[in-house]
Amino acid sequence: MPKYKLEYIWLDGYSPLANLRSKTQIKEFAAFPTLADLPQWNFDGSSTKQAEGSSADCLLKPVGVYPDSTRKNGVLVMCEVLLPDGSPHPSNTRATIPDDEGAWFGFEQEFFFYKDGAPLGFPPGGYPAPQGLYYTGVGFESIGALARDLVEQHMDICLDAGLNYEGTNAEVAKGQWEFQIFGKGSKKAADEIWVARYLLTRLTERYGIDIEWECKPIRGRFGTPLDWNGSGMHANFSTKHMREVGGKDYFEKLMGAFSKYMDEHIAVYGPDNHMRLTGLHETQSIDKFTYGVADRGSSIRIPHVFVNNGYRGYLEDRRPNSAADPYLVAGRILKTVQSVPTA
Known part of the structure; x- marks a missing residue:
């Protein structure tokens, strides 16, 4: 054998x-x-x-x-x-995490490649051009010489492993990237995010590159007041009731529960999130809870398709950060959803 x-x-x-x-x-x-x-x-x-x-x-x-x-x-x-x-x-x-086969989660995992104490592609002793051309960028000036190769290798290894890896893109800062994992079942996507994190971290060993999961690595660390976007792990979520029944009345009760448990969510949405959730750079302030249709500056973004489908489908919680534990994030979201009566 x-x-x-x-x-x-x-x-x-x-x-x-x-x-x-x-x-x-x-x-x-x-x-x-x-x-x-x-x-x-x-x-x-x-x-x-x-x-x-x-x-x-x-x-x-x-x-x-x-x-x-x-x-x-x-x-x-x-x-x-x-x-x-x-x-x-x-x-x-x-x-x-409560077991719920009908709970679906999709995580958008952002991160930085780091080398020699700075994001990959930062010039020695200096800084690249401001944010603008890096998001979904193409070419050496925007992406650099190595990051895309690492992302492509990581994607292939994840797909070979059978992970439900749904996509990737360069993000808004130099050296910053994102990949997305989706799973059906309350624990599946979180399991696969951790495996994907493991594979990415292991892959970079041979290149002398680290992965920085911290949510706001570019700030005073470099001796400047630079305030660039942080790194998130936006959590898209739905339950069977949200997808099949929903309705505006249920949705408003659901948002009331998310508002009620705001502090409990923030407590498990990743360390130093106050550095990222400032109300700037497509975030809501950490001490506020808001929701809005297609509003990337809200706590929970409501997709147009959700409203157009009679308030049925999935929602996006934009508050979890890149260093959050996806098990804790999924568990907290599901507990809040389960606190709202469906009858």
Whole structure:
């Protein structure tokens, strides 16, 4: 039987943003393993801020399996972290999401390529031209020499893995890009965002480039008052009721619930979001909740098709930032939606 390289992937206990960790186990299988074939494994939680040295074992429970086209017989295994008794570890944010097969999420993950302490393409000791030509840009002046190659490789690896990768584009700042992941089921898109983040971070190792997930990396860090757009992770969401029934009355009650739980949402929408949600650069101020049709400066953007279809379909929460945990984002949105009666 062939031997497969199982790359077990999990989130560590660091805060405010967990790091991705992984290690390889070799197992024989007659064919590409299914999720049911994969055993639980363990790791030293004292080295990942998830346990004390006197009782260091944590368990890895496989929750997703994907082909890894970068390795012969490679397998990507997304895992939840469990305590030794089999209960969810306190760092296991995936376990906090209500299960709902009818909940669909689409995440727009923005990020910066970074090299030598600055966004990729920044001239040494200086700054590129202001924002304007970079968004969906083409050519060396707008994109640079390496970023598109990295994005194309990442896209191919994600598609080979079976991730529901829906698109990518250069973003508004030099060195900034975005990719989109969609999933049906309350946990699927968040699982795949984490796997896609892992693949991108691993891919850049060989190029000496880092991925900066921070939501506002270009500010006083460079000794200037530059105030460029930050990085978001806009969350598009719907439930079966939103898609099939909806209605203006239900929508207004839903927006009332989002307003009521504004602070609970902001608390899990990523660190330092006050630096990004300033009311400028297509954001609403962090201390306000608004919604509007096609309004990119609102907290929740309402697509025209949603209104034209009798207030049915999906909505876009524009507040989550690029460093947010998609498990926490999906869980909070779903809990708020579920708080609104559908009858």
